[in-house]
Amino acid sequence: MENTRKDVQGISRARFLAGAAAVGLAGAVLPSTSAAATGGRHGGLRHRGVVYTLGAGETPGTAWSAARMRRDIRVIRDELHADTVDVTGDDVERLTTTAAEVAERGLHLWLQPTLGDIPPKEILDLIAECGRFAERLRRQGASVDFSVGCEFWLFVPGIIPGETVLDRVDNLQKGNVDMAQMQRRLARFTAKAAAVGRSVFHGRLSYAAAQDEKFEPVDWNLFDVVGIDYYSYFRDHSDYIRELRGYQRWGKPLAITEFGTCAYVGAPQTAGMGWNIVDYTKEPNEIKGDPVRSERTQAAYLTELLDVFESMGLYAAMAFEFVTPDAPHRPDDPRYDLDLASYAITKPIKDRPDDPTSGWHWEPKEAFHALSRRYAQCRPQGPGHSQ
Template identity: 35%
Template sequence: MNRRGVLYDTGRYLGFNWRPQFSREATRRDLTVIRDELHCNAVKLSGRDLDRLATAARDAIALGLEVWLSPELWNHTPARTLDYLAAAARTAETLRREPGARIVLSVATEATFFLRGILPGRTFAARTKHPAPAIRAGRHTEPLAAFLRAAAETARRHFNGPLTYASLPFERVDWQRFDFVAVDHYRYITSEPHYERVLERLRRHEKPVIITEFGMRTYKGADTDPNLLTVGLISWPTVALHQLPLLNHLIRPRLIRGHHQRDEDLQARRIAEDLHILDRAGVEGAFVTQFSEPLLTYHPDPRYDLDMSGFSLVRTYPGPPDRWERKAAFHAVAAHFR
């Protein structure tokens, strides 16, 4: 792999901000760890706030990291999203002109699900509840193609660097519009039988293939859980209510009820296997999901161990954004990239 990276969330937003606190000092420290300890030469910066993305990107550039900028305005209409993309592309062009900058701009992430108007449903939950019939019928194909055509044209008007789109494995994309073929590709019970076939199909476009997301959660049986990419084990209503000022002392975020067991070794082993598979497949680069998830904090009581359901390479603790510890997966990624 020529591009060895990790995803860093500056504040994705779906219902609420997934990184409520953003500290430039903590972010700079994290990016330094990503370069020096994980041995990455690239970082994918995701989030909604363009100022946060630009701040993190400048620090990544200063550290010599290639920046894959992934501005994400989720659950809005195509028209509103294209206006946002134009602003994001202007930001990316400003960053591209900085000394030593290497910037790749992603025009969207998994638009079939995260963009309103591709599949039926006003919310992400509605669109992903029972998507298979609509997808098999190809209802997403034409609106997705129209959006990506407009997105590429919009981005090219304002940004003179390379473009990509973080696709879903089932989406058929006109990759001639982009400089990199990119896919969010997780290996678990549903996708494992055809995981490598997807990579083979994408390589036929004769452009560099990038895995823009892959990873594993941290609980026993995550690799055989068909809900791996949806809710996981989190009781999301308790997480959402905990963000409200009047309820955060009354509602404690927790996992869904049941007996759940933390399994850091599973997460580390599966990610290490993924990296070997991707190396063997000859992909240009890959970004592990993800460095940290500040809302999914660790707790010794498994009922409240939100990190158990997280994809992060470090376990975070409540409080300031600089409290985290390396997990087994962190060391597995570091060993492979080294």
């Protein structure tokens, strides 16, 4: 990861998709469990959706808009044909406003506050606030899962040394971390977050963990649904299945809380590090090397993983992500086509490419159309899925 120091609020979630893989950590001890390995349910996924991130990388031109959000949620329902939206971000008002819209549109809501670089007590308070709102929606009849957060080791201060996300990643890369101590702190905070979630929300509770269990071991007995941010690449479907089977040993439903890749040749093979083709030390940011744009590559990877998830009958899978406003597509100049390093299934296009305050719109990538076809074929009808 780049060493440039930036405000974490201006850093896209996509740059931290595979933190554990990025720092190359291994060797931790997995939590013991007596749960028998399970084969999972069969007959396809229960929930198929997309991650909708709020407020990542805002500039005057990409500032959050309630009107834009409402249009996007309608598109997700009516054109993408998803039945689930993973609403995530660090602003409670935006989270709750978007969550209410998702529920109002009859979609399944996966609400996940992703809060970082504020005191842990404040994070727990905000988890409680979001959980109470999710419970109100659930009591009103909405279909809701609540996730208490994402990869706490990265976002919560005090687990790993460092004031900001970038400081913590830097310390991990340099080996300035006592792994056993880190995992004890992580386990304590995760248990506190789960307890807070349970105290305010009475539906299915989850958490989104990094997929490296040796680095981030989670006691899934604390939760109802196992949640994994998944970015593996294998040539053979059976290898995906073999890896995912490990998460089913807890005897809990398994949700893929993120999966995806970027739109260039070779991106899936980076196993979640596809964002690392941007030189963030330059202003404006610039694409490194000469990656070959390939929306077909992104679409093929997403549908391949969907085949795996469907075959295993997993609980849910949410493609990462719907749109990344701060990664505009520049077909006129590949050096600044930041959408190459985006995991989004749509491409933002500015009205005035060189103006940071410019208005913008998004257009669907091939991945959007590929998911749309698949989701339309599988989407259930009836209560909770009304159009």
